[in-house]
Amino acid sequence: MDLNHLLYHHQLSLMGNASDDAASRVNASRLASHYQRRIDRLRHQLGALAYPKWYRAGLLSGLGS
Numbered sequence: 569m570d571l572n573h574l575l576y577h578h579q580l581s582l583m584g585n586a587s588d589d590a591a592s593r594v595n596a597s598r599l600a601s602h603y604q605r606r607i608d609r610l611r612h613q614l615g616a617l618a619y620p621k622w623y624r625a626g627l628l629s630g631l632g633s
Contacts, residue, residue, distance in 0.1 A: 571610055578603035 569577075581603055584596030611618060 574603055574607045574610060578607060
């Protein structure tokens with residue numbers, strides 16, 4: 569799966585987390601964690617950052633405030 573496909577399925581699993589059924593929420597949460605691990609692994613393999621450099625710089629500068 570490419571990164572966009574993984575991100576798509578991760579988003580669907582997060583939306584499934586809003587279900588009224590407790591068992592469905594647990595399954596959706598596990599699925600979201602599974603996709604997050606795959607996304608993180610693929611980003612690492614590709615050398616891609618989770619956030620753009622300009623966004624990360626803003627996050628880091630906000631920590632000192």
